Amino acid sequence: DSGVTQTPKHLITATGQRVTLRCSPRSGDLSVYWYQQSLDQGLQFLIQYYNGEERAKGNILERFSAQQFPDLHSELNLSSLELGDSALYFCASSRGHDTGELFFGEGSRLTVL
C-alpha cells in the first residue's frame, strides 16, 4: 500500500459527461501529480500541485481541470468527455523536497462509452 488513495477505482460514463477523480496523497506529502495512461501508452503528465498551488502543466486538455485543497487532497475534473479520454488516471505524491520517490495510487480507470 503506497498510502495514496484514489477514488473511484473504476468509472464508466457516456460521451459529453463530466467526472471528478479524487486523490488523497500520502501523509506529509505536499506535491500531487496527475498522469494519464491510455491503452498501450506510457504515462502522460497532466498537472502538478504543490501545497495547494499549481506548479507545472503538461499535456492537459482545456476540458480538464484540477485543484489541490487546503487539506492537500486533489481533484481532477474531466468534462465534455470523449471516447479518447478513456484511460487509467494516476495520482501520485511526493514530499516536495530533494529526496524521495513518487508514490502512486492504484489509479482510476475511466471508460467513456
Add this chain to the structure above:
Amino acid sequence: AQKITQTQPGMFVQEKEAVTLDCTYDTSDQSYGLFWYKQPSSGEMIFLIYQGSYDEQNATEGRYSLNFQKARKSANLVISASQLGDSAMYFCAMREGSDTGNQFYFGTGTSLTVIP
C-alpha cells in the same frame, strides 16, 4: 529533447536468467534521482529501486540492481534470476528538484516477458 529514453519497447528473457533494461536520461541538474517502476497487467505502478545522483554505489534491492553510469547518463535496471511474475511493463523515471517541488519524467516503458 527527451528527458528519459527507453529504447527497448519489448524484451524477452528465459526464466532464471538475468536481463538488463536500458535507460538513458538528460539533465543539467547536479542533484537528481533515478527510479524504476514496474507496472503489471493489473495496472498499479510499483516502485522498484532508487538511485541518487550523488550515490557512488549502485543501488540494489533484492533481485533488482541499478547500473548507474553517470558520465554516460545511463541508469539500466538489471533483474537477476528472472521469474514469471516479473513479466510486466517497466518504466524508468527521473526526478529533478526545484524550490517548489519535484518534477518527474517517465520513459515510454519496456515490456518484459519472462519465458518459462
